[in-house]
Amino acid sequence: MSNALLDRLRAELGGDAVVTDPDVTATYSRDQMPLAPSGTPLAVVSPEDTEGVRAAVRACAEAGVPVVPRGAGSGLSGAANAVDGCVVLVTTKLDRIVEIDPDNRLAVVQPGVVNQTLRDAVAKHGLFYPPDPSSYDWCTIGGNLATNAGGLCCVKYGVTADFVLGLEVVLADGSVLRTGRRTVKGVAGYDLTRLFVGSEGTLGVITEATLSLRPLPEAPATLVAAFPSAPAAGTAVSRIVREGVVPSLMEIMDTATIDAVQDYLRTDLGTGSDRGTLLLCQSDAGGTRASAELAAIERLCRDAGAEMTYHTDDPVEGDLLMRARRVALTALESRGSCMTDDVCVPRTRIAELITGCERIADDVGLTVAVVGHAGDGNMHPTVVYDASAEGEFDRAKRAFDAILDLGLSLGGTVTGEHGVGKFKQEWLAKEIGSVGLDVHRRIKRALDPDNLFNPGSMFSL
Known part of the structure; x- marks a missing residue:
């Protein structure tokens, strides 16, 4: 059959x-997350x-072979990881900007x-596409759509889903679904566009997206504030939010990250x-x-106990300050293997998450x-460990799970x-x-009854 x-x-x-x-298919078998399992694909297409996507999906469906859609492989959840005997369907050759409508x-x-x-490309028309994952210089729009990616500008502009007007999707039977519209408003029928954004390739293969754009903003002004502790920084964040100030970016770095950077x-x-x-704002x-x-x-940071504040409207100087944030993961990776977590908590509980991570670090004996x-x-708590040292991977995994548990206990996700x-x-x-999981499974069975797309991702049937 194969x-x-x-x-x-x-x-x-x-x-x-x-x-x-x-040797080649192995390089397409997994993304950037070391924890997630991966299998050996039959082939990479x-x-x-x-039409090529449709042909591949139909052929795999008739052969009963799973399809794992994949973009550039920059993900951090294993969502694009192969399962044994699957066909990895890579979408990087579908790389045309079909239209820009200023x-x-x-x-x-x-x-x-x-x-x-x-x-x-859109900046040349005075326009702006805000979602900016840290891997924005190599991640693809398809992967951003599949994971509903965010980025540093989410505080003001939101995540990928907030900019998707419509999609073209190849379904499990090879048919093509077109969702959404080009208009600003539209409420006809179920919001199928939102259903596919963030579905991690489990419901279909996205082959085209209609995205909304914003006017190109001016070069940003930048502020950095240093606090003596995480609780003090957390107080500042809460006060900024309460005051209704909405910067285009507001990032936080704890002691361990600062040391590495x-x-x-x-x-x-x-x-x-x-x-x-x-x-950093x-x-x-x-x-x-x-x-x-x-x-x-700056006033709110000072009131919350900031020991130092500095701001500049020089874009070059601002980029230098922001480099400290953008190299954070690279700096941590220079100290060992990393498991990068991804939890979101109410903004008023950021300090509790940071101090909780400090306790977890002490408990497992890792950074x-x-x-x-x-x-x-x-937040992205990152566990740093020595992959060659006996037992450290297991301790890192224990810390990783403890962070997720902490995030949920703080009312997060x-x-x-x-x-x-x-x-x-x-x-x-x-x-x-259980009810939410059952609804997920019903949707999956309705659109992919043979469990063809990315089986084992998100949940099992």
């Missing part, structure tokens, strides 16, 4: 679009258009378009305390409005560094933007409960 399927795929897609070399402020793109490529950049971030916590409101926003934030999006409470993937299934079940 040989017949491979022959059919080569005949319909072309020989170059089907790869079976195990790379269609060039929607008058209606929208773009139509294929899933293989890189996030930064889209941002650069300072070593990596060989610089002093000026926290002034061995328990220091940094808050930007405003893209422009001119006097940006100055007023940052002045208000747990917390960095994240203070503006929306989405087990994933704010990375997704559930193939290793948080039990945590999804804990969060949404």
